[in-house]
């Protein structure tokens with residue numbers, strides 16, 4: 001995943017939640033996950049290193065990095 005794709009991704013998705021550890025974006029425009037090609041549900045940018053996600057649901061995750069931040073794509077099972 002290169003930085004240009006990531007910038008386009010963030011510009012396309014909708015910011016839903018931001019706290020000191022993460023930014024969470026919802027995939028409202030049906031973008032395909034750059035890692036696995038399936039449509040993802042949420043895009044999470046980790047602002048702190050390391051970061052705990054405290055997931056409340058069982059999710060499949062794809063992981064990338066951009067600008068030295070971990071980026072996580074979630075897929076509901």
Ligand SMILES: [Zn+2]
Nearest residue numbers: 033035036062
């Ligand atoms: Zn994926």
